[in-house]
Each structure stands twice: as C-alpha cells, then as structure tokens.
Amino acid sequence: MNINQSFKQKLIDIVGSDYVIVDKQDMIVYESDGTHDKGMPDYVTLPGSVEEVSKLVILANDYGIPIIARGSGTGLSGGAVPISGGLIISVNRMNKILNIDPEKATAVLEAGVINLEISKKASEYGLFYAPDPSSQQACSIGGNVAENSGGPHCLAYGVTTNHILAIEVVLPTGEITWFGEMNKESSGIDFRGLFIGSEGTFGICTKVVVKLLKQPEEVQTFLIAFNNINDAANATTSIIGSGIIPSAIEMMDRTASKAAEEGTNAGIPENSDTVLLIEIEGFKEDIKEQELLIKDIVNEFDPIEIKLAANTKERDLFWKARKGVLGALGRIAPNYFLVDGTVPRTKLSFVLSEVNKLAKKYGLIVANVLHAGDGNLHPCIIFDQQTPGDTQKALSLGGDILKVCVENGGVLSGEHGIGYEKKEYMPLLFSENDINYMKEMKNIFDSKNNFNPGKIFPEMSDTIEQPK
C-alpha cells in the first residue's frame, strides 16, 4: 500500500467511506470558491463531529499534508481554495442548531449551519441573527467566523465578531478547545477575537455560540434615485452625520442599478444615475420619526424619486434587486471580478470618481455596488475572459482600485478577507513590522504552517529580527 492509499484508508477509518472523496471529478466542486482562483485538493472529507475533525487534523499532521477548512465555499477571496493541494475538511455535515436560549438570547450552532437558518429558527422566539452576508442562503456560520463576514445590515449591528460569544475550535495540534465565554468583561487574551477573521489559518471552528437580537417592531425600506453618484454619497454622509444609523444603506451606480432593474422590475426609474436602498428598523414611533428626517435630508440632494416600500412584498423586491445585482451583471459580460475595499465614509464620493477614471483608463466597465453606510465599496469589474488580455487587465484594475482605497485612508478588504487573491497587496497597507507581527501569531497557532498555507501573507522575506 503506498502512502496515498494508506492515508486514504485512514481517512475512511475516521469518517467512513461515504464521507471521503478522492475522485478528481467529484472534487471539482471543491477546487474553487466564489472567485476565479482554482486548486485541486488531494482529498476531501466530511466529518460528522469535532472528534472526527480532531482525528483528521492529527492524521494530516502525521503525513505532513496541508489542511484547508471549508464551509459552503461561497468565499470571495480564494480563502478556501487548496492552492497547493492537501486535505479539505468540510464542515457541511456538522449543520445542527444545537440550542436556542431565548432567555439569554443566544444560540449554540455547529459550524456548518447555514447563516439564514439561524434567523429562521430564532424567529420562533422573536429573535434574529444580525450579520447577513449576501450569500446568507448558502454560507455557513463556520465560514462567517473564518472571514469575520459582514453584510448589508452590519451598518447598525456590526460584523460577525460583534455577535460571537464563544467558539469551539480544533487547533493545528488536533487539540479541541473553547475560546471566549458568555461574559465579555473577562480579562486575559481574547483568543475568540483573534481567531475570528483568521481565514482558517489558526485552526478549524467547529461550534459557535452567537448572540441573537430581538426582531424589530417595524421595518421601513426606501429606494431613492439620484441624478449622480456624488449626491447619493453626500446624502449617505449627511444621514449618518445627523445621528441616524439606519440598519442598511446600500448603493448601486447606473450600470449596476440598470442591470438590477432589468433582472427584477423593482421600480428603479429609467433616468436614475445612482440608487440608494436605505432600511430603518425599530419601534414604530422611531420609524415614523426617522422616516421624516431621512426624507428631509435626502431632499437637499435633489433626488429623482423617493420610494417607500408599501409592504413586505415590495420591500423584498427592493432587496432582490440589490442582492441579485451581481448575477444580473451577467447580461453585460460573462465574467466579473468583485473588488472589496473600505474607505472612510466621507471619502466615498472622491474614491468613486477615481474608480471611474481608472475604469476608463483600462477600457473596462465597472459597476459599483456599495455598502455605502460603512464606506465598503464593491466595484465589480465586468469582462470576458475569452477576450485576450482582459482577465489580466481586470486583475490589474482591481489592484489599482485597492491602491486608491488605501491612499485615501481605507483598507484592502471590508468583508471578504485577504485569502489568496489579495495577499500580494498586503504591503500596500502594512509595513514589514506589521506583517511580521501577524506571521509570528500564525506561528504560535500553527508552527508547521499546515493550516491553509499560502494565504494572507505575501511572498516576502521571512526574516524576523530577534530582540536583544
């Protein structure tokens, strides 16, 4: 029996033959995530318990095989792509909601639970789970922990790390432990906070304790059309500056909103240049007050139209237009490259104008979709990979857009993570000292660099200075 066969047999011994995949055809689905990056794994396993995950990690260590943790594979930075092969440990089978405690407003979940399922189940108690990535119908809570995922409604509620009380993890040694506790006041190192957003490089998250929020008494959604992108950006800044924090402020430019309208008939005016989707939540009395204030502020920027969702059906239609926009862009060209940067909210208008200048320079179409309230841009570069040179042009344009974000006080990623796709841009934002500090942290958790190797860190010198 060669090493491959011996390893495969041991995988089967741990999880059972039904949950080990080695056939190349069957593994194609595991070679990529939501990006263009690809890498074929050597083995895929679907363990059913934390003990099985632990045994798999110990086994892979014994054989020196890299480990890539995977949730639903919806990531947008190449984080779950096995770029140099290895063993994928998928948490998809570990998908049970173990407990909801309505008194403490918490839920205990296995890592493979789908994000949207949490709120569905919690709604039985009048509760919901706030972070709502656009992929929430498919993405797993374990993946959300790895990426510290955001979503449209994170403007008011915060991102994943703000809603996670504790996590069960399997460390690169195979040890099982819990990080975090129910009480945020505890002292000592916040390993929970360090692990969240570490992109599968510190270990595998297997269980999560999340905080749930009370469902709002009322929700109101605006669809507001503007004559230009500056007015929409300035209206966003004015609303936030006035002291109102809507649960979401989403923006679509002309290209994006036209594609969205064609796909959904949401009622976006034909002559609109930029659209804002604003949602407010709370007590009925709050909603009435904020509704009037928002209208007053927006009216200062000569909107083409202010639409209020008349009912849940219309509200869902507005959101369908927003959440379905990336798919709708396929009408323009077959491929897109989604950029993810964040800038200070007050720089949005300037940065968007720079993005459009860059798009002209490269001769590519960019559809701008934004979580505008957070200053989180998603310029979507549309291209056809069959056209020679366009893929490289799209990637270069994406890099230039990230440079503009950083030059204007922003960062490389608001919610998708660095992964494989953006690791070479890290020196734009971080000094060698900064990156070395992070590398040392990686080394503490995973001294053999066996967990999700080749992610986050650029290919630069590994020399770390020693203190005197």
Place this chain on the structure above:
Amino acid sequence: MNNQNDNKILSNISPSDKSELKQATKELYNSKSPMSFIGGGTKINFGNDFTKDITLINTSKLNNIIDYNPSDLVVTVESGTQIRKLADTLKANNQFLGFRLPFYDTSTIGGSLAFGYSGTYRFNDIHLRDSVIGLEFLNHFGNYVQSGGRVVKNVSGYDVHKLFIGTYGSFGPIYSISFKVYPIPKTRKKIELLFDNMNDALIFGKQFVLYNWNVPRLYVSKSDSTSKYKLGLDIVGTSSVVNKIINSINYDFSKNILSTDEMLSDKYIDDFGYSLDANEILVKINSYKNDFFAPIVSYLETQKLKYDFMINPIFGFALLVIQDNKDLNNFFNNLELQIIKNNMIMQIEWNNSHQHNFNLTNDNSDNINKILTKSFKNTYDKNNLFSPGKLL
C-alpha cells in the same frame, strides 16, 4: 490568597510625544529593564502583582485627538487621552463612545483598553472590545506596529489589536487607538423598581431586556432605605419610545416604581453612580449563572462589614463595594470559599487605599488557553519585560 509582594516602582518616565515613547521603550527593553504603562493610575492594582521591580512609562502627556471626523463615526486618539477630554470632544458633536467609563476625570482611554473595562453602562451592549477598530503600539524591538485601521469595516489581516484589550500592558505600550463612535440617544431616563426578593428582580430584568433593546444599563442592588431589592433600568431612545417603554412598565408595575429620573446628558457615572471612598474596595465576580450570586449576597448579609452590591442580570457579573477594615482578611477568606464552591471568578477591581492587594482569581481557564497565553507572551515579550507578572 497572595498578599502584595515587595516589588518596587523604580522610576517614572513621561514621554511627551510618539518618538519619545519609542525611545523610552526601546532603551528600557535593550537594557533589560522591566516596565509597565500607566495612564491615570486608576487601575494600578488590577490583576496580579508585578513580579519584578519596574519602571513606569506614564502616557498622560500623550493626550491628543489625532483624527476625528464626526461623519465617519470614527475617532483616533493617543492612548493617554483622558476619558473626559475624549467624551467632551465627542459630545460637542452629539456622539459618545457607546459605553461609559468610570473615573472619567482621571482614567485614560489607553488604560481602560489595557484593562478591557467598559463599565456596566453600555448602550445596547456595546463593549470596548467591539468598538476598537485599530491600534498602533510598540513591539519588543521598540518598533511601531499598526493593526486594523480607521474604517468601521475591515478584515485585512489578523485583528492583532484584540491582543491588547484586557491584557494589562503585557504586550507593550499602546500609542494610538481608533474607535467606532455612536450618536448620543436623544432621550435618556432612569427608572428604579422595588422587589421583595432578589430573584424576582433578576427575573424581571432578564425578561424586560429581552423585549427592549433600548436599555444600556440595568442592575439589581440593595435598596438604601428598605430591606427590599432595587432593579435599576436606564432607558434610551427617542422621547416617544422612552415614554412608551416607561408607560408599559407603569401599566404592569406601577406599585413597584421607586423613581423615574431624567438622566443628565453629560453625567458620566461609574457602576455605582459614585466614586469610591479611599477606604472602599471594589470587587468583581464573574459567573455564567446569575443563580450563583444568591449565596454570595446571603453571605454578605450575614457580615458586619458595610457593603453594597450590584448584579447585572444579563452579563453575569456582580460588583461588590466593601468598606475596608481590619476584618477584611477573614471576610475575603470566607468569600473565597464561596467563589470556588460556585466556580466563579473574582477580581479586585479598585482598591484606593492600597493597603490590600488580594489575588482571589479562581482561574478556571483550560490548560490550552494557558499554554497559548504563555506562547504569546514568550513570542511578543521574549525577556518578560512588559508588565511582568500581570497576565501570567
């Protein structure tokens, strides 16, 4: 129980700018001189004792607001910035930190972060650890390292700044901190309800908060004037919402209402609403289950010591203010038995008199956490010169 050891503060350095902070830290590290960092000095006795003689680097001259644009809802400040200065700056733009820190005339934002302390007064459960979005600090080579940024949404690289929250300066001095900030709610009222027993107050508190998120602070404490228990609720929001919530309490609990007060918008109170006297000690007890607090309160009630307590029904911690006297050692020894029996964690938070420095932490964190903590300390402070002994 460990009594205060004999380690001394050798000297006190007060850098006046970023480069002086770097120079002082680098020189001390290179000469293998243990050091710690102090802002307003209000938490000097938090955590364990120092295990070496130390030099204190005082950050009080590093007190500038570096960057603040109210429309970005982000502020970046030097670590020695006093809470009052920061709060006043934000308040001028109708904003605040989202939580309220005690001793705001003396304590600094860097010290509060280093001790992970948010106070019980939080707006919708906003904790300091959720608000910090970026940090600049010195590593053990005396080089500046940046983590996070100045934007509210950021997943670029590891959240290294989490390492500095609640670790007592064990990983080096912080130069600057970026925070998310929040609009001050338009209306704030405080209501106090009386209950015959503590459990009824705790149960009502939990039920009430579950259905009303507009409560940044609630506590159960002993009533001053009667043998009853007091549930205090702070309610914030638009005036119509605040009145709606109070009316609903009025409808169901009118006979229990002790008082309803308009809260002053500029009043920054500590957990108990007053600053500790010199002879008072503040102790915090953490527990997952609030049921565990009943035996502690029963024990307190049998003691001759003057005490006050406050239990947060949601976050699982109790605060005790105990008047210092000669019986305190016996008191703590007995209290420690209660703590261990009920698997709680207890910490001395404030001790103004400096006559006692107990270490009653019943550390039940698991071995893996301890090993990881040691690895972090060994990696980022190879010579154990940053706040030695405080964390480990």
